[in-house]
Amino acid sequence: MRRVRYESTGGPLFLEEAPVPEPGPGELLVRCEAIGVTLPVVRKVAEAAEPVPLGGEIAGEVVGAGAGVGRFRVGHRVTGLCFGHGYAEYALLHEAMASPVPDTATAVDAVALVRSGLVALGALAAARPERGEAALITAAASGVGHLAVQLARVRGAGRVVGAVSDPAKADFVRSLGADDVVTYGEESWGDAVDYVLDGVGGDLLGPALAALGAGGRLVAYSSGGGTIRAYDLLVGAKSVVGFQMARIAREEPELYERWRQELWRLFAEGAVKPAVHGEFALEEAAEAHAAVEARGNRGKAVLHP
Structure with a gap:
């Protein structure tokens, strides 16, 4: 599979070939259809002492599941926050961080709405x-x-x-x-x-x-x-x-879930409409980062594998 990585603080982003990851206990393997670019990840690339995996919001189809997964199965559409390599064609998502994507929403809608909306x-x-x-x-x-x-x-x-x-x-x-x-x-x-x-x-x-x-x-x-x-x-x-x-997700999961349901309800009613600034290919990740870092975006910047 293809994924985006960098090797030094502030260094250039580049595409590389990597093996498709294997889901561990409680993890979903997601074929990514959309990846949200966030300011914290952009800042990590520029400021972190050591290179870190480019994580963030992902949305796509579940194609594999590790031991102990109960809420989702292969074929389900999900979105959530990936803490590992998320700028990739396939990514691992902990089930606790996953949220179902309704049939009425696209993957782009999901990454533009859920995490930022929460x-x-x-x-x-x-x-x-x-x-x-x-x-x-x-x-x-x-x-x-x-x-x-x-x-x-x-x-x-x-x-x-x-x-x-x-x-x-x-x-x-x-x-x-x-x-x-x-x-x-x-x-x-x-x-x-x-x-x-x-x-x-x-x-x-x-x-x-x-x-x-x-x-x-x-x-x-x-x-x-x-x-x-x-x-x-x-x-x-x-x-x-x-x-x-992160504290709410970790310590108050019921509140976290209520907020997720409220966002999807407001989306379905048309009361909240996520905006997308631009949709970039994986090889254009640096351009997406530049738009967010310069605060030039209007709404969400999204990567498309």
Whole structure:
């Protein structure tokens, strides 16, 4: 089979021939039809001390199963997060991380919706939103952010503001249901909001916190780091909470499953529509990474074996 690999930090991505992996206990062997490109994986290529397998979201058909697999069988269509080599024609997926793909959805729909949608739903839940409140979503055109804009509206936000790196993304974010769009470099982000879902981190944490009104909540779910001064929390009685999807998947599997079912229901109803920025061949993985790293994507970047 073909798969994508790299050999040094920041090094070029290249295709290689590799044996089809054998599923171990609790694992599914999936013939990949679509692979989602995520910012954390892009950052690992650029920053990790040692090369790591290119994992991430995959969707496709189950063609093999290891011992102990109970929920799925050969022929089922699934999506989930692969922790091994996912940029490949075949990949291993732990059954606990697998979700069925309904007949009404394509593999591209699945990788654009499920994992990014779970992060968006989880970050939104961490904000404890109340109906009618104002929300601000950073990285509003990203794979997670564009779903968060839609989900905030579904969950009853009275006003939704999208924050983006480039004003050229404004029309796309408004098409998702945002009332206003601001760019990161603007001196003011307009009227105060009740909660912020931040998928950027770093230097953007300060402006994100400043956008909150008194008693506002900032949910940080980015791997971008950053620092907040305690004084800036005190003066407005503001709060910050971190959200990590892996903890929910590991410690609250029933909640994780409810969120998955909610996403598919909203998709079926047309209330949430995942957007795809581009579909790339495996040999174009470097181009897909460049689009995500430059934050040029509008929605999800997807690889096609």
